[in-house]
Every structure is written in C-alpha cells, then in structure tokens.
Amino acid sequence: MNTDALVTAAARALAAGDPLGALNWVALRDDAPALALRGIAMAQLGDLVRAKALMRRAARAFGPEEAVARARCVVAEVEIALASRDLGWSAKTLDAARATLEAHGDRVNAAHAQYLDVRRLLLVGRLDAAEHALGALDPGLFPPALRVAHELVVAGIALRRLQPKIARAALVRAGRAASRAGIPALAAEVESASRVLNTPAARLIARGDERLLSLDEVEVLLSSQTFVVDACRHVVRDAHTVIALARRPVLFELVRALGEAWPSDVSRDALVARVFRATRADESYRARLRVEIGRLRILLQTLADVTATRHGFVLTPYRAREVAVLARHDDERHAAVLALLADGESWSSSALALALGVSQRTLQRALDSLAEDGKVEPVGRGRSRRWLMPPMPGFTTPLLLPASLSND
Incomplete structure (x- = not known):
C-alpha cells in the first residue's frame, strides 16, 4: 500500500471512530499528515497532552503553501483544548482558521470550527451569544457527526435555561444523528447528556416540607404564581421578574431564611444567628439587621415586602400565592x-x-x-x-x- 493510501485508510478509521485502527496505519510515521492523524487518534483515546503536542508538530510540519491543512490542525488543537477544558485559547486564531477553510471551500471543517466556539460560549454561560452563533449554522447541510454537535449545543442551552422539553427533543434528534454516524463515542455522549433529564435537579422547601424535583417540575414551578428563592443560582423570582443576588450574600441569606419559614415569621435572634453567625443578638447586631432588611426591601420592591412582626420579620409577596425555596440536594459549599x-x-x-x-x-x-x-x-x-x-x-x-x- 502506498503512502497516500495509508493516510487515507487512517483517516477513514478515525471517521468511523476507530483510533486504534488509525494508529495501525500511521503510528511509525512522522510526516505532517501522519502526525495530524496520530494527534486525532490520541485525542480520541483520551491522551490529550500527547494529542496536543502532535497537532502542534503537524501544524509546523505543513508548509506555508498548505494553508488548509494548517487551518485544520488549528481547529483540531482547539477541539483538544476544549476537551481538556482549557478555555484560554485565542478566539481570533480559531476565526482565522475558519475563514481560511471557508475561503478554500471546506465548509464542513469551517462549520466544525464555529461549533467549537459555540461550545466554549456555552461552557462559560454566554447563552445569548451561543444561541446567536448557532443560528448562523444549518445542521441539515452537514454530515451526521456535526448534526450531533449541533443538537448537543441546542440541548445544552435549553438545559441551562431550564427548558427540558426543548432539550429532550434536541437529544432525540442527536441520538438519531449519532446512529447514522455510527460512532460509538458520539452515541455515548448523547446518552450521557440524556441522563441529566431523568435525575433530580433540586430540593424544594415549602411550608415546612421538602421534596426532590425533576427539571420538568422546576420548569413548571418557575412559570407558576410562586415567589421562588433559588438557592442554586442565587436569585429570587416569580413568573415575570428575576432579581440576582449572587453578589449580595447577606441579603440572599436573609431572603432564603424568610422563604424557608413562610408563611411564618423568623425571629430577629434567629436571623442574626443565621446571617451574621453570632451567638448572641446584641443591639449592634440588631442594628445591622435593620440596615440589611432595609436594603432587602429596596431590592425586592417589585416582588415583595419584608414586614416587621412582633418577634421578627415575615416575607409578604405582592403577586405570588406561594413561596418556595429551591436548594441543592445537600447544600454543598462551592x-x-x-x-x-x-x-x-x-x-x-x-x-x-x-x-x-x-x-x-x-x-x-x-x-x-x-x-x-x-x-x-x-x-x-x-x-x-x-x-x-x-x-x-x-x-x-x-x-x-x-x-x-x-x-x-
């Protein structure tokens, strides 16, 4: 078998999800195409450090006139970095590689580069930017493997926005595309993502009772006429308004304590002990509590009031009929x-x-x-x-x- 035939055989093995078969064809070669294929094979086998080194060697080995091959190496290196959760790579470098691929008619790899950028946006929580970039891509024009990538991103955005029905439909489409692609690793990734929809998502605390909720139940709760203290995302909300308190931990702890006790009030001593970790509520702590309660009233003024009672304070929603707290199952720090x-x-x-x-x-x-x-x-x-x-x-x-x- 000639040299080009060996490279072609290795590439076909990689496309079919067989990295060991690909290495059998090119493991002993150090020319640029073989280095690139070996890098991809090592990435599929999970040795990301060696894969990254091989892709860099391949990019250097390709000559200046081989712009498309070098651009493909850049895209592959970014994919390896993303798999190893190294998010410090340059978006400009990836954009330049994508532009080169598009200019030379390699639309599939150019689209793959764009999907990598969208996945990075998803990982860092920039959902609007990820969705905007995703809208520029038509998965119907690409092979099944890229359709899987598209639907996984759609599902990821939907999950973070707590839209399980949209996520479930996207994962069904991803599963079909993975079956057509015939790559076991893709099918396993879709299956792993699907398990998220079938496990508890949060703990509900309401009127003194606790129970676990699925993502579907969380979606229903957030669209209902309920004042929700979300201790997972550190926000308070009803069906129309969201107020973020992630940067106001004292105020969030106050509203959470009031939410867990609702419809009852919480004594001043209990609030001081919980919020300020004080063993005794002296006058200075009570003064601090009055200040923080005033700040909380200002922040919640469109959703609820914090009403003083004889013993302490009680949460009084304006529109909501119920108050509930969403908490993590074990209230883990960090x-x-x-x-x-x-x-x-x-x-x-x-x-x-x-x-x-x-x-x-x-x-x-x-x-x-x-x-x-x-x-x-x-x-x-x-x-x-x-x-x-x-x-x-x-x-x-x-x-x-x-x-x-x-x-x-």
Missing part, C-alpha cells in the same frame, strides 16, 4: 465549582475561574477547600495542573451551571 467538575473532565483552575466569572484567587481558595474535604483532586503540577472529580451520582447540575442573567 456548588458551582462542583457542578462544572461533575462532567467528568479535568479542568484547569483558569478555565474554572473564566467559566464562573470569579478571580483566580477566589477560585483557588474554593479548590483548596474542596481538596481538603476530598471532593476534588489535582492532577499534574504547575501550569499543567488540572482538577477533577467523579460525576455526582443521582443528581443533575443544570441549575448550578453558569448562565448569564439579564440584571446580574
């Missing part, structure tokens, strides 16, 4: 970090900080705390260090994942 790590991939601390919109120092403190408790573990050292944890059994995480809010 829940958003664990939600991102629950996908089973290894994340760099810089990628986690970018996805959550927090500083590197804040994120590192959270990781150190979780590591002390044995809930996450580092892999590697220095700049190559990554963090991972096993997926959380029996609980889904869309409510905890980053999603931009209109007034946050």
